[in-house]
Amino acid sequence: MITLRKDKCPVCSSGNRVSLGKPGKISEPFRNLAEISEVEVVRCLDCTAKYIYPMMYFSDEFRKKLYSIEYWHSNGAVEDTKNFGEKIAIMAEVKKLFGDPRGKSMLDIGCGTGEYLKAAADTGFNVTGIDVDSSTTEYVAKKYGFKTVTGLLAAQTFPQHSFDVIVLSHVIEHLQKPAELLGVIYEALKPNGLFVMCTPNSDSLGEDIHNLYGRFRYDRSKCYYLAPFLVPYHIIGFNMKSARTVLQRSGFTVEYSKLGSGLEWADTRRKLIMRSIKIAGAVLGKGMNIITISRKPTVPKI
Numbered sequence: 044m045i046t047l048r049k050d051k052c053p054v055c056s057s058g059n060r061v062s063l064g065k066p067g068k069i070s071e072p073f074r075n076l077a078e079i080s081e082v083e084v085v086r087c088l089d090c091t092a093k094y095i096y097p098m099m100y101f102s103d104e105f106r107k108k109l110y111s112i113e114y115w116h117s118n119g120a121v122e123d124t125k126n127f128g129e130k131i132a133i134m135a136e137v138k139k140l141f142g143d144p145r146g147k148s149m150l151d152i153g154c155g156t157g158e159y160l161k162a163a164a165d166t167g168f169n170v171t172g173i174d175v176d177s178s179t180t181e182y183v184a185k186k187y188g189f190k191t192v193t194g195l196l197a198a199q200t201f202p203q204h205s206f207d208v209i210v211l212s213h214v215i216e217h218l219q220k221p222a223e224l225l226g227v228i229y230e231a232l233k234p235n236g237l238f239v240m241c242t243p244n245s246d247s248l249g250e251d252i253h254n255l256y257g258r259f260r261y262d263r264s265k266c267y268y269l270a271p272f273l274v275p276y277h278i279i280g281f282n283m284k285s286a287r288t289v290l291q292r293s294g295f296t297v298e299y300s301k302l303g304s305g306l307e308w309a310d311t312r313r314k315l316i317m318r319s320i321k322i323a324g325a326v327l328g329k330g331m332n333i334i335t336i337s338r339k340p341t342v343p344k345i
């Protein structure tokens with residue numbers, strides 16, 4: 044089901060870390076697993092990323108259980124299009140850096156319910172989506188008619204230099220070894236191609252308040268940053284520094300980076316409070332999400 048390994052920092056390979064406490068909440072799929080009592084949320088003292096230590100590795104069967112279409116339902120993402128404006132805005136930035144997208148190729152990894160693919164197709168790209176779960180790829184193929192691949196992206200999935208643009212949105216924080224996937228992306232991308240990576244800002248004002256609230260309300264010894272045992276099962280928490288670190292270590296040149304307010308994401312609960320926190324976070328430079336666009340250099344870095 045799950046295996047624990049005492050890995051070094053998944054972002055920068057440092058062994059220097061400080062414990063932030065045991066995770067505050069545990070959802071049903073994990074509840075009867077003895078291993079979870081050993082897991083802590085830690086912060087890397089070098090790149091400042093948060094991660095789970097020891098790191099959890101899931102069996103294929105367990106991963107399927109966690110990330111089936113139920114995952115998207117519980118995220119509210121199947122009632123899609125509400126985040127569509129954000130995708131259109133990011134594709135507009137891609138177009139500024141890339142130039143004319145007509146006839147060029149775009150791959151969305153972890154395409155979920157397909158909003159990035161739609162935004163990119165509307166911009167002019169020929170799009171392909173890949174996702175681990177067939178229920179989501181079938182949904183996208185049926186709804187939009189886009190080309191989809193079911194499975195985990197691996198080195199042999201696509202030939203080298205297949206795509207002009209690759210998008211990885213809200214996936215990297217789920218990965219035990221992000222550098223491995225970034226290496227595969229680097230190879231699948233054409234030289235001078237662009238890589239869009241989006242991930243939640245784990246040091247956002249919203250996360251700070253959530254952590255303080257959890258500690259005050261439930262258990263002061265625990266950590267309410269990251270949610271390894273709750274949908275959406277985040278096991279790495281990036282901030283802007285650690286996001287740039289993981290990209291640069293994989294050979295990319297970061298050309299655009301921005302902290303998004305998160306206001307484009309609709310909240311289902313505590314709407315007024317969440318809106319106020321997001322506005323304050325944006326003003327304080329502690330916005331909810333990290334958006335980066337990086338380029339694969341024409342001449343590889345050695």
Ligand SMILES: [Zn+2]
Nearest residue numbers: 052055087090
């Ligand atoms: Zn680190």
